[in-house]
Amino acid sequence: MESTMQGTSGIGQKQIKALPILVSLLLSGFIGMFSETALNVALSDLMQLLHITPATAQWLTTGYLLTLGILVPVSGLLLQWFTTRQLFITSLAFSILGTLLAALSPTFAFLLTARVVQAIGTGLLLPLMFNTILVIIPAEKRGAAMGMIGLVIMVAPAIGPTAAGLLIENLSWHWIFWLALPILIIALICGILFMQNVTSITKPKxxxxxxxxxxxxxxxxxxxxxxxxxxxxxxxxxxxxxxxxxxxxxxxxxxxxxxxxxxMINLRAFRFPMFSLGVLMIVLCMMVILSSMLILPMYLIKGQGYSAFKAGLILLPGGVINGIMSPIMGRLFDKYGPKWLVIPGLIIVSITLWFFSSISEASTVAFVIAMHSTLMIGVSMIFMPAQTNGINQLPRELYPDGTAIMNTLQQVAGAIGTALAVSIMAAGQKSYMSNVTNPEDPAHFLPAFTNGVQGAFIFGMIVAIVGLIMSFFIKRVVVSHKK
Incomplete structure (x- = not known):
């Protein structure tokens, strides 16, 4: 059935030009993910320039996540009400407007509004990107295509902090957005020229x-x-x-x-066991990734005294390696299925986080780079294989619901994972300080902070071990969709 699907405009599957569509989606997704993480490095500068507290500055991230958390669940409905072209052009229009407003922002309130507008664009784009690939790529080649998405999703956040650190040191934080703007415009032009309508409009109530x-x-x-x-x-x-x-x-x-x-979202998708397991694996994986991506830069900047740019450079190899590995893992998934990737991947992640739990002020840059790179290899073996295998079990009419569920729970898992990691880190610092004779002594700050960081990595290791236990139940889905 899948090779003869009809789009809304009557375009047969063989007539769909997959490559230009993929390029348009991946370019847009890259910049969406880049600008999401790049701004995190600029928060300390923004606090000084805009005269805001850390709690206020964090709203630039919280507001973005909150908008995604509200909008992404509705995406399954939007995918059935509007054509692929309409949604793509609308998402790019919001992304371009938000990026332009952010580049011109004179005040915090203006920048926060711009971030919300940007998040609307990203919230529309991410489910559209996954759903379109599910429709235009045959199931037996889907792993490689999802691997390309993995490259975009992982390399963009890795490059973001490094590029942002460089721009902040030499220009200003505004250039984070000026850099993204022309690429978004190119993606929009590509979409206008090449994007085709590939889904059926059902207009549910x-x-x-x-x-x-x-x-x-x-x-x-x-x-x-x-x-x-x-x-x-x-x-x-x-x-x-x-x-x-x-x-x-x-x-x-x-x-x-x-x-x-x-x-609005068909929760009957959870009746498919491999989809349910895939969702759980993605949730646990996102908790590990985002908590680690938050804790490691904090350790490098506060614990080791590096600048934002140097911290970004140290974490760059791991992100790039993860991006390179994602398409390779996608092809291996197509050939061997998920089990022989996901189980070893979770073993690697668990062991790496155990090593990270012994991190201290004496840890070398080489140790951090080696461990972070190993962690990212493990993540690449889990994320896309578990996600693709889960989606593959769904019938085609549940694709919009499946992608909406996965994308929504990724955002929720990210928020939960980072919150728990930060709380555990703070509790570790407090526990250390309660056992010293003079908590006001500045000499105790670094050991206390390190103790908190170690606790956060132990939390990540426990999450990974839970995922490892679950992974033994994963089975390869034999795709034979019937509508």
């Missing part, structure tokens, strides 16, 4: 209550965990109320979706 419950649910969870991880702490009423309200809304959302004939 829009249920306002489902959208409200989804927005409150995912938004509340992301906001609550992000606030706890930044500055509020777990005992803050704002954090507790946000998480409780979010959880209740999600439960009500789930109950409503299961009762509806045309749900």
């Amino acid at each position: 829009i249920d306002a209550l489902s959208i409200l419950l989804s927005s409150v649910g995912f938004g509340g969870i992301v906001f609550g965990f992000s606030s706890a991880g930044e500055s509020e702490g777990w005992s803050s009423p704002k954090v507790i109320i946000s998480i409780i309200v979010g959880a209740v809304a999600l439960i009500l959302f789930g109950i409503r979706q299961m009762k509806m004939k045309q749900p």
Whole structure:
């Protein structure tokens, strides 16, 4: 069935020009991921230039994540209401507008608004990118295509901090966005020229209550965990109320979706065991990746005293290696299936995080580069194989729902993982300080901080071990979709 799918405009699968479509999507995705992480390096500069506190500055990241958490769940519905071209051009328009506003931003409020506009573009683009590839690429070649997405998703965040550090040292933080703008415009032109409509428009009924419950649910969870991880702490009423309200809304959302004939997100996708397992693996993997990407730069800058640019350079090899490995792992997945990649990958990640848990002020740059690179190789063996295998089990009509579920839970897992890692790090510092005679002595700061970092890596190792236990149940999906 898959080789003869018809698009909305009657374009047969053989007439679809996959390469130009892929180039347009990957260019856009690269810049979306680049600008998301590049700004993190500039936060300390922004605090001084815009006269804002760290808690206020973190809203540039929290606001971005919050917008994604609210918008991405609705994407499954949007994919069934609008054509591929309409969604692609709209997502690029928001990304370009947000990037231009960010480049011109004179104040914090202006920059925060620009970040939200950018996030709308990314929130539309990510599910569209995954869904389009599922439709235009045959299942037996899908691993390699998803590997290319992995290259984009992993290399962009790796290059982001290094490029941003270089730009900040020589120009200003505005140039992070000026650099991204022309590439987004090129991607838009490519999309206008080459993007084809590859999905069927079914226009399911829009249920306002489902959208409200989804927005409150995912938004509340992301906001609550992000606030706890930044500055509020777990005992803050704002954090507790946000998480409780979010959880209740999600439960009500789930109950409503299961009762509806045309749900906003079809949770029946979870009836497919390999999809459910794939989602769990992605959630655990994102928690490990994003918590490590947050803790390592903090350790290099605060613990070792490196500049943002040098810290970015130290982490660059691991990100580039991960990007190179992603397409290779995609091809190996097509040939051998997920089990012989995911299980060794989780073993590598668990062992590497165990080594990282002994990190100290005496750890060398070579040790950090070697361990980070090994960690990224392990991640490349888990992420795309688990994701592709899970999606492959779904029938074609559940592709929009499957991609919406996976992309949404990635954002939620990222928020939860970073919040828990930061909280564990803070608790480790506090525990160390409670056992010293003079907590005010500056000599204790570095050992206390290191103790906290080690605890955060132990948390990552435990998450990876849980994933390893689950991975023994993964099986290769034999694709024989019937609509």
